[in-house]
Amino acid sequence: MSALLTLSGLSITARLADGELRLLDDVDLEIRRGQIVGVVGESGSGKTTLARAVVGLLDRNVRVDQGTIAVAGEQVVAPGVDRTGRVRGSAVGMVFQDASRSLNPLLKVRTQLAEVLRRHVRDITRAEVERRSVEVLAQMRIDDPGRVLASYPHQLSGGLRQRVAIGLAVVTRPALVIADECTTALDVTTQTKVVDLFRTLVDELGIGLLFVTHDLMLASDLCDRIAVMSGGRVVEQGDALTVLDHPQQEYTRRLLAAIPSWS
Amino acid sequence: MSEAAETGVPGDLARHPRTPESDTPVLEVDDLVVEHRDGGTGALFRAVDQVSLRIGAGESVAVVGESGSGKTTLAMAATGLGPRGRGDIRLLGHSLAAVSRTQLRRLRPEVQVVFQDPHGSLDPRQSVRSGLRELRALQPERTSWIDDADLLGRVRLAPDLLDRYPHQLSGGQAQRVCIARALLMRPRLIVADEPTSGLDVSVQADVLALLRQIRATTGAALLMISHDLAVVRSLCDVVHVMYRGRVVEAGPCDRVFGTPENDYTRELLAAMPGARWRSRR
Ligand SMILES: Nc1ncnc2c1ncn2[C@@H]1O[C@H](COP(=O)(O)OP(=O)(O)OP(=O)(O)O)[C@@H](O)[C@H]1O
Ligand SMILES: Nc1ncnc2c1ncn2[C@@H]1O[C@H](COP(=O)(O)OP(=O)(O)OP(=O)(O)O)[C@@H](O)[C@H]1O
Ligand SMILES: [Mg+2]
Ligand SMILES: [Mg+2]
Numbered sequence: 001m002s003a004l005l006t007l008s009g010l011s012i013t014a015r016l017a018d019g020e021l022r023l024l025d026d027v028d029l030e031i032r033r034g035q036i037v038g039v040v041g042e043s044g045s046g047k048t049t050l051a052r053a054v055v056g057l058l059d060r061n062v063r064v065d066q067g068t069i070a071v072a073g074e075q076v077v078a079p080g081v082d083r084t085g086r087v088r089g090s091a092v093g094m095v096f097q098d099a100s101r102s103l104n105p106l107l108k109v110r111t112q113l114a115e116v117l118r119r120h121v122r123d124i125t126r127a128e129v130e131r132r133s134v135e136v137l138a139q140m141r142i143d144d145p146g147r148v149l150a151s152y153p154h155q156l157s158g159g160l161r162q163r164v165a166i167g168l169a170v171v172t173r174p175a176l177v178i179a180d181e182c183t184t185a186l187d188v189t190t191q192t193k194v195v196d197l198f199r200t201l202v203d204e205l206g207i208g209l210l211f212v213t214h215d216l217m218l219a220s221d222l223c224d225r226i227a228v229m230s231g232g233r234v235v236e237q238g239d240a241l242t243v244l245d246h247p248q249q250e251y252t253r254r255l256l257a258a259i260p261s262w263s
Numbered sequence: 264m265s266e267a268a269e270t271g272v273p274g275d276l277a278r279h280p281r282t283p284e285s286d287t288p289v290l291e292v293d294d295l296v297v298e299h300r301d302g303g304t305g306a307l308f309r310a311v312d313q314v315s316l317r318i319g320a321g322e323s324v325a326v327v328g329e330s331g332s333g334k335t336t337l338a339m340a341a342t343g344l345g346p347r348g349r350g351d352i353r354l355l356g357h358s359l360a361a362v363s364r365t366q367l368r369r370l371r372p373e374v375q376v377v378f379q380d381p382h383g384s385l386d387p388r389q390s391v392r393s394g395l396r397e398l399r400a401l402q403p404e405r406t407s408w409i410d411d412a413d414l415l416g417r418v419r420l421a422p423d424l425l426d427r428y429p430h431q432l433s434g435g436q437a438q439r440v441c442i443a444r445a446l447l448m449r450p451r452l453i454v455a456d457e458p459t460s461g462l463d464v465s466v467q468a469d470v471l472a473l474l475r476q477i478r479a480t481t482g483a484a485l486l487m488i489s490h491d492l493a494v495v496r497s498l499c500d501v502v503h504v505m506y507r508g509r510v511v512e513a514g515p516c517d518r519v520f521g522t523p524e525n526d527y528t529r530e531l532l533a534a535m536p537g538a539r540w541r542s543r544r
Contacts, residue, residue, distance in 0.1 A: 017426065043435025050524050059430060092476045097434045097461070098382040108302070150303030157380040158457070159330025181434060184460040185379065187490040188534040190330045214435070214463035217537030258464040259493075259537075 003053065003073070004176050004208035005031040010067035010077075012049055012058070012232075014240075023049045023062065025232040031176065031208040036198070038219035038240065039212045041229030042255070046140045047212045048097055050229075051180045053077060053093045054210070056084025071176060085117040090120050093169035095162075095182040102165035103153045109137075109164050110149040113171060135168040160187035163194065170201065178199075180212040195222050216255055220244050228252050287356040289452045290318040290341055297333070297348030298339050310336040311348065312508035318452070321478055325495040325516070327334040327531065328505030334488045335379060337505075340376050341486070343367055352436035355451060364387040371403050379456040379488075381437040385429040385463050391415075391440055392425040398447055406447050416444045419469050434461040442470060449481055458490045471498050492535060496520055504528045 012024040019045050024046050031037045035079050039047050052058050056077065069077035071091055074085045088094070096102045104112055113133040113172055117124055124132075139147035139162040153161055162185045169177055178200070182190045199222065220228055220240055226235035229248065236249045247253045311333040318324045325333045339345025341352055351493040352359040355370055362370070378384040386394060392411060399406045412422035418439035429437055438461045445453055453474070459467045459493050471494065477483055489495050496516050497504055503513040504525060510527040523529045 014431070015433075018423075040463075042462070043439075043466050044433045048433055061431070084433060098380060100380060102382045147301050147303045150280070150301075152302065155299070155302050157331040157335060163330075181461060185330065185457060185490075187332075187531065188492065188529050188536065189328050191490070191536070192534045214461065216464070217535075217540065220540035221536050221538065241543065243541060245543070255463065256464060258468050 002032055003030050004033055004035075005210065006068075007050070007054075007069045008052065008068050008070075010050075010069060011065050012046075012062060013065050014059070014062045015059065022054070022232050026063050027232075028065070029227055029234060029237070030208055031103065033175075033205040033206045033208055034202055034225045035225065036202055036209040036211055038223030038226040039210065039229060040214065040216055040219050040255070042224060043214065043252075045229040047214075047229055048180055051094070051178045051210065051212050051231075054178055055085070055088050055092055056082045057088075057094075081202060088176070089116065089172065091175050093174035093177045095165050095169045095174065095177070095179040097167045097182075097184075099158070099161040099185070100153070102168060103161060105153050108150060108152055109156075112164075112168060113149070116168055116172055132171060136171045137164070138149040139197055140164070140167050141190055141197075141198070159187065160192060163190075166194065173205065176206070176208045176210070178210045178212075181214065183213075183218070191218070198222065201214060216244065217259065228255070265365055271470070277487070277496065279397075283455065286320070288319050288353070288354060289322070289523045290315050290316070290354040290486065291351070292301075292316045292337075292341055293351040295337065295340060295348055295350035295352065297336050297346055299336070299346070311340065313350075314503075314505075314508075314510050316341075316510070316513075318484050318502060320451070321477060321482040321484055322501070323487065325487045325489060325499035325502040326505060327489060327492065327495055327502060329527070332505040333508045334505055335456055337487060338376070338488060342376055342452075342454055343370075344376065362449070370375075372448045373446050373451045374406060375450040375453050377438075377441045377453070377455040377458045381441045381461070381520050382429055382432075384441060385437060386428050387429050390426050390428055391432075393517055395425075395444065395447065398444060400512065402448060405449060409447070414447055417446065419466055430497055435463070435466060438462060439466070439470065442473075446473075446477060450483055452484045452486065453477075454486045456490075458467050458489065459494055460489070467494065474498060492531065504531070 007027055007029040010027040011023055014021045014023050033254055064079050068075050071087045076087055095242055114129045117129050134145045137148055142148050166182055183194055198209055201207055221241045226240045226243045227234045230251045236252055293313055293315050295314045298307040300308045314337055330333055340347050355373055395411050409493055412427055415422055420439050442458055459470055499516055502516050502519050503510045506527045512519055512528045
C-alpha cells in the first residue's frame, strides 16, 4: 500500500456535438512516496486530461468511463464516482497549465494564500499565515515577496504568476503534487531553481510529484520515472534515463530526434 | 502544413507580394523606460530601464531573460498595447507618441501579437471558427489568402478543432490557434511572447519551420520572447538578453551564445536543461 497515486485502466471520453472522443485509453500509472514521475508526450496526447482527472476537475462534457484512481490507497475516482473533493487541496495540490486557472484574478496573492492556509491548516494564526506565505514565495525564488503578496495576478509577469500558482499548491504541504507544465513561463535559471526545490520537497518530505511536461530534457533532469503518452495512451514507461537511453517506441525516438540541436 | 513545408510553396501567400517598404525598420525603440506601480507600497519601479532595439524588415529578433525582467512590458509598450513609458518608439515608421488613435487602428493588422497566456487571450465564448470569422470580417481582403482548414493545417491542427471552444483545446492546441490567428493577417511584424512554450519538440519544429517560411515569403519581421535558447538560436538573427529591466547583452545569436560576455548570459547557458542525460552520451 505504499503507492500514493494509482491509476488503473483509466479511460476517459469527451462528448462533442458530432460524437464521442477518447481522451485517455486504458492508462496505468503509479507514484510512490518520494518519487517524481514525469508524464511527457506530444501536444494533445492527454497529459492535462490525466492530471485533471486526479483532482476531479474534468470539463463538463468529459467523463471517466472505465478504470479507477486511488490516492493513498483510497479510491477517489471510478465511473460515476467522484470523491476527489476529499483530497483536493489537502492531500493533493494541483498546479494548472494556465496559471489563470490556478489564480483568482480578483484577489491579491496574499488573500489567496491565506485562504488555502486557513482552509487546510486548523487554527492557524494570522502571524503564521503571513510567515508561511512569505516563506513559500521565497522558496519559489521570488526576490520581493512583499510586493508580490500585495499584487493582483495581472500585475505580475507570466513567470511570477506561475511561481505563485506553484506556491499555492505546495504551501499546505500536500502528500501528492500534480504539476501541469508548471515551468513553461520560466527562464532556464529560474526553472532550474524551482525544479531543484521540487526535488528537495520530494526528498525531504517524501511527497510524490506528478510532473507533466512536454520537455524531455527537463524531465530527464528531474524525474525518477517517465511515462510517454501518445494519442491518449501511455505508450512507454520506466526509469527516466533508461527510457531516454533505450526508447522502445518509435514515437519516443521521434521525440528525442526532434530536440533542436545546440552546437 | 508539412506539404507546404516540403515543397517550399507557401500556398497563396506568394501571390500577395508586399509593396517594398522594406528599408524602413519595422520597429525602433530608443531609451525606453516603462514604470509600473508596486502593488504594496504604491511606489513606481522601472520594469524596463533604458532599452533600445531595432528590427529591420524581415529580421528576426529575440528577447530572452530572467522571469520578471521586463520582456512582456517591453513588447506591449513597443506595440502600443501597454503602458508606453518614456522614450521613442517608432512602429512601421510611425512614432507612437505622435500617432493618432485612428492611425494606430490602421497599423493594428500589420502588427500581430501572440500573447504569453494562450487560453487567456482567446474569447471563451467563441469557437475557433467563429473567432476566425470575426477576424475575416474585419479584414476581408487581407485574410482571403487561405481558408480555415488550410490555416489550421499550417500549425498542424486538424480541421475538426474548428468547432471547439477554447476550454476544449489542450494548452498547445490553444497556443497554435493563437499563432494561426496572427498569421491569418499576414502582418509585417509578429510579436510572439513564448509562442512555443507549451509545444513538444516535434510540433515546435513545425511551427518554427512555418515561422521561417512566413518570414521568407512575406518578409514579415519577428520579435520573439522566449526562454528556450535552442529555439531562439534556430530562428533568430539577433538576441537581446534582459536582466532586471535592462538589456545586459545583445548581438548576433552565434556571437552571444558562442562567446557570451555577460555573467547572466553565461548563467542562462549553463542552466539549459538536459545536462543529466546529455552527460551520459
Ligand atoms: N472538454 C473537451 N472536449 C473535447 N475534447 C477535449 C476537451 N478537453 C481536451 N480535449 C481534447 O483532448 C485531447 C487531449 O487534451 P489534453 O489537454 O489532455 O492534452 P495535453 O497532452 O495536455 O496537450 P498539451 O501539451 O497541448 O497541453 C486534445 O486533443 C484536446 O483537444
Ligand atoms: N500592470 C502591472 N502593474 C504592476 N507591475 C507590473 C505590471 N505588469 C508587470 N509588472 C511587473 O513588472 C515586472 C516586469 O514584468 P514583465 O511581465 O514585463 O516581465 P517578463 O520579463 O515578461 O517576465 P516573465 O518571463 O515572467 O513573463 C515584473 O516584476 C512584474 O511583476
Ligand atoms: Mg496540457
Ligand atoms: Mg512575460
